[in-house]
Amino acid sequence: MTFLNHLINGISLGSVYAIIALGYTMVYGIAKMLNFAHGDVIMVGGFVSFLTVSSAGVPAIVSVLISMAVCTVLGVLIERLAYKPLRGAPSLAVLITAIGVSYFLQNAAQLLWGSDSKVFTSVVPFNSISLAGGKLVITPESIVTVSACIVIMVALTLFTAKTKMGKAMRAVSEDKGAAQLMGINVNSTISVTFAIGSALAAIAGILLCSAYPTLSPTTGSMPGIKAFTAAVFGGIGSIPGAMLGGILLGIIEIFSKAYISTELSDAIVFAVLILVLLVKPEGLLGRHVREKV
Amino acid sequence: MAMLKVEDINVYYGSIHAVRGVSFEVNEGEIVTLIGANGAGKSTSLNTVSGLLPAKSGKIEFLGRDLHGIAPHRIVGLGLTQVPEGRRVFSQMTVEENLDMGAYTRAAGEVKDSMADVYDRFPRLKERRRQLAGTLSGGEQQMLAMGRALMSHPKLLMLDEPSMGLAPILVDQIFDIIKELHASGVTVLLVEQNARMALSIADRAYVLETGKVALSGTGAELMASDKVREAYLGG
Numbered sequence: 001m002t003f004l005n006h007l008i009n010g011i012s013l014g015s016v017y018a019i020i021a022l023g024y025t026m027v028y029g030i031a032k033m034l035n036f037a038h039g040d041v042i043m044v045g046g047f048v049s050f051l052t053v054s055s056a057g058v059p060a061i062v063s064v065l066i067s068m069a070v071c072t073v074l075g076v077l078i079e080r081l082a083y084k085p086l087r088g089a090p091s092l093a094v095l096i097t098a099i100g101v102s103y104f105l106q107n108a109a110q111l112l113w114g115s116d117s118k119v120f121t122s123v124v125p126f127n128s129i130s131l132a133g134g135k136l137v138i139t140p141e142s143i144v145t146v147s148a149c150i151v152i153m154v155a156l157t158l159f160t161a162k163t164k165m166g167k168a169m170r171a172v173s174e175d176k177g178a179a180q181l182m183g184i185n186v187n188s189t190i191s192v193t194f195a196i197g198s199a200l201a202a203i204a205g206i207l208l209c210s211a212y213p214t215l216s217p218t219t220g221s222m223p224g225i226k227a228f229t230a231a232v233f234g235g236i237g238s239i240p241g242a243m244l245g246g247i248l249l250g251i252i253e254i255f256s257k258a259y260i261s262t263e264l265s266d267a268i269v270f271a272v273l274i275l276v277l278l279v280k281p282e283g284l285l286g287r288h289v290r291e292k293v
Numbered sequence: 294m295a296m297l298k299v300e301d302i303n304v305y306y307g308s309i310h311a312v313r314g315v316s317f318e319v320n321e322g323e324i325v326t327l328i329g330a331n332g333a334g335k336s337t338s339l340n341t342v343s344g345l346l347p348a349k350s351g352k353i354e355f356l357g358r359d360l361h362g363i364a365p366h367r368i369v370g371l372g373l374t375q376v377p378e379g380r381r382v383f384s385q386m387t388v389e390e391n392l393d394m395g396a397y398t399r400a401a402g403e404v405k406d407s408m409a410d411v412y413d414r415f416p417r418l419k420e421r422r423r424q425l426a427g428t429l430s431g432g433e434q435q436m437l438a439m440g441r442a443l444m445s446h447p448k449l450l451m452l453d454e455p456s457m458g459l460a461p462i463l464v465d466q467i468f469d470i471i472k473e474l475h476a477s478g479v480t481v482l483l484v485e486q487n488a489r490m491a492l493s494i495a496d497r498a499y500v501l502e503t504g505k506v507a508l509s510g511t512g513a514e515l516m517a518s519d520k521v522r523e524a525y526l527g528g
């Protein structure tokens with residue numbers, strides 16, 4: 001039974017990583033850049049939800065929507081102000097800028113909301129479910145997180161397969177120049193990608209803080225890095241890859257914590273990543289990328 | 294009045310001066326061809342017209358409208374579409390999705406008819422509409438690239454080396470298609486290295502050499518010119 005409990009916790013944590021990883025992977029697929037500030041958008045999402053619930057007293061579900069809206073605007077602004085001027089610049093310049101944006105968000109949060117950690121109240125107002133005479137406990141956060149992950153996965157798959165904008169995103173990620181020759185506005189496609197990724201980051205932030213209820217300006221950085229790892233693990237640029245990578249990473253992390261060592265769990269997670277990349281450099285579901293000249 | 298008027302454009306890649314004061318015109322209803330050796334600046338010229346590259350100086354007008362500063366995706370909306378060199382189909386998307394992308398600037402209601410037209414013209418694409426474009430043969434990919442461009446309902450179609458890498462029989466087929474398109478009312482600007490074929494169907498032609506227009510005239514005039522025969526038609 002404890003095994004099953006750990007598995008459920010692992011899938012649940014992994015679902016959060018998966019939702020975050022989607023943001024990394026979609027942005028990478030389209031803009032060919034690693035948005036290191038993505039993890040900090042998660043933190044902003046958490047704070048917006050925290051403040052609207054604790055100070056303004058809005059209902060939890062409304063706070064989720066507000067948080068998504070704020071993060072969407074934030075993500076689009078970050079892209080417009082920080083990354084768009086660097087389109088076509090060397091990727092190192094873009095990477096350094098992304099790290100700069102990440103620190104900027106953390107420090108801005110510290111200024112606005114203080115550096116002490118806050119106790120986040122879960123947005124899921126249900127009790128845990130006990131099975132097998134209390135040996136198997138399923139938290140409502142797990143149920144909501146895993147369900148959210150599934151819904152998001154299905155929605156994004158349909159979006160990229162069926163809608164005009166979704167197909168345009170695939171076209172841009174394959175060949176920006178050819179996409180422009182079709183009449184696709186590459187800039188707005190990139191904006192939409194950042195908007196979707198950031199709205200997902202808000203959801204992830206709230207789910208994460210609901211399950212692990214502390215919130216501080218650096219809350220987003222470690223999950224951000226892990227989700228990035230998950231995206232690479234699954235094959236960066238691949239939506240199913242981000243899902244698979246996220247969930248596997250969550251399971252590995254929880255099992256390492258439970259059966260090996262809490263201190264070493266992060267080391268084990270990254271060791272697994274390195275191993276996978278040694279054997280399969282493109283990630284589990286990644287495609288070999290042909291470099292375009 | 295010229296449909297497309299390119300006036301004295303200069304285009305650079307960093308410090309490389311690839312197009313040096315090139316001017317040419319395409320009138321409505323014409324087939325005009327740009328021929329020239331590798332690196333003469335043909336693709337650079339087309340990409341500048343499409344708005345993918347900025348001209349440092351000079352002027353480009355399409356249907357009387359200055360294209361300066363207009364984004365590439367808006368230029369397509371004006372009726373000026375390019376089939377790029379190397380086809381550049383979206384290999385991870387199906388044939389039909391590629392055609393959908395070609396119709397990106399069109400209203401949803403107009404897409405169906407255009408799709409039917411393209412499938413009529415290229416029955417092979419219809420058979421393979423659920424297949425990934427990357428799995429098509431070179432000739433099929435060229436047809437897809439042309440069909441995709443037609444989905445935008447262009448007034449002027451620019452084709453960059455459509456015969457590149459194709460077997461002679463397919464080259465003939467591609468040129469037949471270009472003639473048919475032209476007959477159906479599409480104005481054509483054709484970039485080719487296959488000078489003989491291009492000159493044989495062109496109303497007028499320009500010869501580009503190292504970024505400059507070296508010669509121009511009607512297709513027949515250039516075909517008869519000693520200079521062209523020597524340099525481009527193998528004597």
Ligand SMILES: Nc1ncnc2c1ncn2[C@@H]1O[C@H](COP(=O)(O)OP(=O)(O)OP(=O)(O)O)[C@@H](O)[C@H]1O
Pocket residue numbers: 306309311329330331332333334335336337338378486
């Ligand atoms: N991306 C680029 N960066 C730097 N120089 C370039 C680039 N693209 C083209 N050039 C240079 O510009 C010049 C013109 O190239 P362009 O591609 O326009 O030639 P082309 O006439 O289309 O040749 P081809 O028949 O081989 O396609 C060449 O000297 C080429 O080396």
Ligand SMILES: [Mg+2]
Pocket residue numbers: 335336337378453
């Ligand atoms: Mg060329």
